[in-house]
Amino acid sequence: MLFNSWCEISLSAIEQNYKEFERIVGPGAIVAPVVKANAYGHGIELVSTALRAAGAACLCVNEVDEGLRLRASGDQGRLYVVGYSAFEQLSDAVEAALDLVVYNRETVDALAPLCARLERPLGLHLKLETGNNRQGLPIDQALELADEIRRRPGLCLEGVTTHFADIEDTTDHTFAMQQLGRFQRGVDALVAAGHDVPLRHCTNTAAVILFPETYFNLVRVGIGTFGMWPSKETLVTAVQARRHQIHLEPALSWKSRVAQVKDVARGEYIGYGRTYQTTHETRLAIVPVGYYDGYDRRLSNLAHVLVRGHRAPVRGRICMNMLMIDVTHVPDVALEDEVVLLGTQGEQRVSAEQLASWIGTINYEVTTRIHERLPRLPR
Ligand SMILES: Cc1ncc(COP(=O)(O)O)c(C=O)c1O
Numbered sequence: 134m135l136f137n138s139w140c141e142i143s144l145s146a147i148e149q150n151y152k153e154f155e156r157i158v159g160p161g162a163i164v165a166p167v168v169k170a171n172a173y174g175h176g177i178e179l180v181s182t183a184l185r186a187a188g189a190a191c192l193c194v195n196e197v198d199e200g201l202r203l204r205a206s207g208d209q210g211r212l213y214v215v216g217y218s219a220f221e222q223l224s225d226a227v228e229a230a231l232d233l234v235v236y237n238r239e240t241v242d243a244l245a246p247l248c249a250r251l252e253r254p255l256g257l258h259l260k261l262e263t264g265n266n267r268q269g270l271p272i273d274q275a276l277e278l279a280d281e282i283r284r285r286p287g288l289c290l291e292g293v294t295t296h297f298a299d300i301e302d303t304t305d306h307t308f309a310m311q312q313l314g315r316f317q318r319g320v321d322a323l324v325a326a327g328h329d330v331p332l333r334h335c336t337n338t339a340a341v342i343l344f345p346e347t348y349f350n351l352v353r354v355g356i357g358t359f360g361m362w363p364s365k366e367t368l369v370t371a372v373q374a375r376r377h378q379i380h381l382e383p384a385l386s387w388k389s390r391v392a393q394v395k396d397v398a399r400g401e402y403i404g405y406g407r408t409y410q411t412t413h414e415t416r417l418a419i420v421p422v423g424y425y426d427g428y429d430r431r432l433s434n435l436a437h438v439l440v441r442g443h444r445a446p447v448r449g450r451i452c453m454n455m456l457m458i459d460v461t462h463v464p465d466v467a468l469e470d471e472v473v474l475l476g477t478q479g480e481q482r483v484s485a486e487q488l489a490s491w492i493g494t495i496n497y498e499v500t501t502r503i504h505e506r507l508p509r510l511p512r
Pocket residue numbers: 167215296336337338339353354355356357363
């Protein structure tokens with residue numbers, strides 16, 4: 134192993150989570166895992182291969198580059214790009230047969246000449262603006278763009294889509310239901326205008342867990358694929374609605390190893406800025422991982438890691454490539470002992486949610502911030 138820290142990815146957990154969503158959703162809708170952002174930090178090629186083997190017919194990426202990466206790794210299935218595709222990326226996208234989300238007339242104009250002679254038309258998914266005020270078009274403009282797509286040989290309206298603004302951050306889902314109503318009206322308007330839109334999709338994990346009425350015929354599932362719940366609010370709502378009988382298995386462990394063990398006298402300072410002073414004779418272990426690797430500097434003097442099955446607190450500031458932990462209470466810590474930054478060891482567990490709560494963020498950010506250069510090893 135040429136790296137001082139690495140992630141281990143449980144492919145059986147990924148497969149199990151995917152199957153769990155298939156079970157919940159039933160045969161009426163395609164489960165389309167979201168593997169953008171390096172599969173939420175889990176390793177896009179590794180995870181996508183496992184998901185295809187588990188039966189995933191469609192994978193969602195954020196941008197063309199991610200789609201190309203998957204094509205280069207041999208992926209030949211449907212890939213849907215949920216984020217923006219810039220003009221200069223469009224010819225690559227067409228060549229790689231990526232389905233694209235569209236919400237600009239200019240994009241359709243730029244695609245038309247590139248696709249005019251395609252054997253199979255390029256699939257476009259029209260994004261409806263239903264309240265997120267991110268990507269998307271209001272219904273009247275979406276209808277115009279759909280007409281435009283219909284006029285262009287080589288392009289086809291493959292899907293209609295939207296995205297919820299406020300479904301995992303709250304236990305009050307009034308706004309989400311309003312968005313769903315707008316989406317439904319948009320779909321109806323397209324159908325009434327003679328557009329046969331094969332795929333209709335608006336979910337994220339929270340919607341899939343909580344609201345079967347959001348499924349239509351394709352569901353996008355991100356965070357849940359990796360075994361994490363979107364939020365406490367989603368869990369609370371699921372319990373109230375008795376929809377919590379779902380088992381998600383976290384797939385990612387992040388590990389390093391002890392680089393040095395040393396005894397430090399009482400009253401010594403530890404690390405940059407001398408932000409920690411020992412209150413007792415302390416046995417310290419140095420761990421060669423830092424904020425460059427994605428271990429957030431705000432975890433300084435706050436987080437715990439696991440070593441020899443014990444929790445060991447981080448002492449002093451996280452450095453760029455190192456951190457220090459107190460192992461005074463842990464018997465026999467030795468050079469090269471395994472250190473778990475995220476995951477389980479013996480009876481102990483540090484979850485992405487725990488790390489997130491220490492620094493005021495969400496589990497999504499914790500795993501996506503783990504540096505891409507660190508290896509993701511199948512386990
Ligand atoms: C367009 C779109 N769909 C689906 C998802 C998946 O959301 P989640 O990870 O909450 O399932 C995302 C994630 O941000 C997204 O941007």
